[in-house]
Amino acid sequence: MTVAMQQKRVKFRKGKKMNLKKEIKTFCAKAGIWRKDLFGRWPYMHTPLQVAKLVELAVETRHIPGNYVEVGCAYGASTVLLMKTFDELSVARKGYALDTFDGFVESHASYDIETLGKNPSLRKSFRNNDQSWMRSSLDVSGIDNVEVIKMDATKFDYKRCGPIAYALLDVDIYLPIKDILPKLYDQLSDGGIIVVDDCVPDHPYWEGAYIAYREFVSEINSTEEIVSGKLGLIRKPQ
Numbered sequence: 526m527t528v529a530m531q532q533k534r535v536k537f538r539k540g541k542k543m544n545l546k547k548e549i550k551t552f553c554a555k556a557g558i559w560r561k562d563l564f565g566r567w568p569y570m571h572t573p574l575q576v577a578k579l580v581e582l583a584v585e586t587r588h589i590p591g592n593y594v595e596v597g598c599a600y601g602a603s604t605v606l607l608m609k610t611f612d613e614l615s616v617a618r619k620g621y622a623l624d625t626f627d628g629f630v631e632s633h634a635s636y637d638i639e640t641l642g643k644n645p646s647l648r649k650s651f652r653n654n655d656q657s658w659m660r661s662s663l664d665v666s667g668i669d670n671v672e673v674i675k676m677d678a679t680k681f682d683y684k685r686c687g688p689i690a691y692a693l694l695d696v697d698i699y700l701p702i703k704d705i706l707p708k709l710y711d712q713l714s715d716g717g718i719i720v721v722d723d724c725v726p727d728h729p730y731w732e733g734a735y736i737a738y739r740e741f742v743s744e745i746n747s748t749e750e751i752v753s754g755k756l757g758l759i760r761k762p763q
């Protein structure tokens with residue numbers, strides 16, 4: 526076979542592959558299958574203004590030395606957003622992204638359901654995940670400086686992260702936040718910021734986050750600062 530013939534064949538194969546992808550996507554769109562995965566254009570668990578606030582806080586910490594830690598990274602939307610923000614600002618930070626990739630630890634969920642009276646269906650949240658999904662999200666976004674850690678984040682030694690400039694603590698319920706907040710604060714650089722997500726009093730699912738945030742703020746003799754409706758901030762004075 527001549528080189529020209531070989532090239533023609535490869536071109537034909539590539540063309541066929543492209544059409545197959547188009548056909549499968551079109552089939553799924555029309556049949557209503559995997560629409561969120563294939564056509565979703567909003568990966569965030571935050572509103573546009575909350576996303577803007579997370580970015581604004583990352584910009585605020587640009588001169589603070591230290592790394593980025595996200596506890597409860599789920600599928601990677603906020604990790605990618607914030608690591609790309611640091612990249613655009615030319616701020617060198619390593620990222621640490623922790624998750625069970627299997628939802629809540631049973632004893633933690635039980636506390637919010639049985640002691641705080643929260644909705645029992647929270648038990649089932651975020652179980653449909655896998656560490657490989659998070660790694661793929663980072664890979665396709667061109668991010669190679671995030672360590673992905675699969676474990677119960679209450680068992681992690683946060684000293685491994687070195688100094689922290691910015692942290693997002695996004696594990697939603699009381700016991701893990703109560704346990705992890707002081708550990709993150711110990712590692713937080715002067716001028717650094719911790720964002721505790723879901724600080725909404727009386728929330729039917731996630732009020733435990735607000736209670737743990739409020740208790741910690743009181744322990745360090747600080748004042749509550751909740752922005753964009755649910756982001757509880759903790760700042761270490763300069």
Ligand SMILES: C[S@@+](CC[C@H](N)C(=O)[O-])C[C@H]1O[C@@H](n2cnc3c(N)ncnc32)[C@H](O)[C@@H]1O
Pocket residue numbers: 569570571595596597598599600601602603604623624625626627628629630633651676677678679695696697701
């Ligand atoms: C709201 S999601 C995180 C969303 C993510 N930060 C974002 O904005 O895209 C909460 C995550 O916390 C994780 N999680 C809950 N308890 C945990 C624990 N003890 N250790 C590690 N991960 C935990 C869940 O598996 C879930 O993926």
